[in-house]
Amino acid sequence: MLLLRYLRLHGIGGIGIVRMSGDECFEVLNRMFRPKKIDKIENIKGYTIKYGFIVDNDEIVDEVLVSFFKAPRSYTTENMCEINTHGGNIIVRKILELCLKNGADLAEPGEFTKRAFLNGRIDLLQAESVIDIINSKSERELKTGVKQLEGILSKKIKDIKQEILDVMVNVDVSIDYPEYDVDDVTNKQILDMLDSVQIKLEILEKSFDNGKLIKEGIKTAIIGKPNAGKSSLLNAILKEDRAIVTEYEGTTRDTIEEFVNIEGIPLKLIDTAGIRDAKDEVEKIGIAKSKEIANEADLVIAIFDSSKELTEEDNQILNIIKDKKSIILLNKADLNSILDESDSRFSCITNNIIKISAINGDGLEMLYSIISKMFSLDEINLDNDIVITNLRHKNLISKAIENVKNSRNTVLDGMPVDVIAIFIKDILEDLGNITGEVVTDDIINEIFSKFCLGK
């Protein structure tokens, strides 16, 4: 038995929802719900909503709608009900307490989804996608989450396992029942299967490069000498109507990281206390700090004042970016600019040189389109391509690839087929760990502890 509200207790909304799951949830509900039209709860069908009142010792607590879901057709596959109350803090808390008083227990974070997994309605990959969907910061991230919930990655993993099993079933039979006349599985068949499996796993592994960017954003640093226009650029980016901004503590001291999603381009901007808020020259960041920030970044945007000749400090900035993925911005294009894109001091470093005006926003569109191309984000077709966004999955896929290679070596070393089979079982185990078939309790607990309450 468990229950929970899933509108935040500290937020006030139009409605609040208290959710219960478990065999006895209707009994608990019975002790506190008076439907307007008297109907025995046992007779209420699943997927119906009843109007009535929550009562505490015959005193009306709130007017509510209760949705009923009957096992096995519910989120958790157990009997479930959701009490839709008015959304104030006090009322939601009061109903939650009444449920507890009447025999329910409080759910752990992620417990509803964990039950859906443990009861076999969804696999671990699908359960994990629920967190991704809830935490999505961009449409691309949301779409990869929804695809995973639909089960396309699970199916891909299952197909790969099946391909291995189709070959290995014959091996196992010949090990267990040498007297049976099964098709001899030749080493060639095993090697062909391993090659094909390796190619498929490597494509999945590679997709994590983009998956990570989709999920975490392209870690982007803006560097430039004082007055080049760094804070104006940052403000222009953050002010975009469609920018969704989420703040993080940066990994380097004194930095804040802000996730900005602009027209599907996920950027994690590394902002230093020195860039945005410094009014005072003394606080502006120096070359050493710029270097440190640039080192940490996937992408460095170096900004120069195009209305002035380059200074020594500018040259040092160019030096910092020469080994990085970078974009050069020639800012203040609205003024009389004396620097331009064809200048060899820039073009010897990168082809990505754009004139912009941070003050009036000219050139920003071009900047986004270049970023999207640089990271091949415009090439991903989320309708067809499977993208791995979760490090746990990526690590298991890498481990499976290692085990494919080990298996191949045992074949090439001329090991007997029962030894080869042991190595190949390791691949199956890695894949089973991804979908949760052979996963340990510790891993399950760790995964679900990241969920929010009520899901």
Ligand code: GDP
């Ligand atoms: P930072 O020190 O690199 O962060 O530079 P700021 O963003 O504070 O800009 C320095 C000065 O240049 C400010 O007075 C800005 O208004 C001005 N500035 C920044 N970008 C532009 C631009 O595109 N055009 C013009 N005309 N002025 C700009």
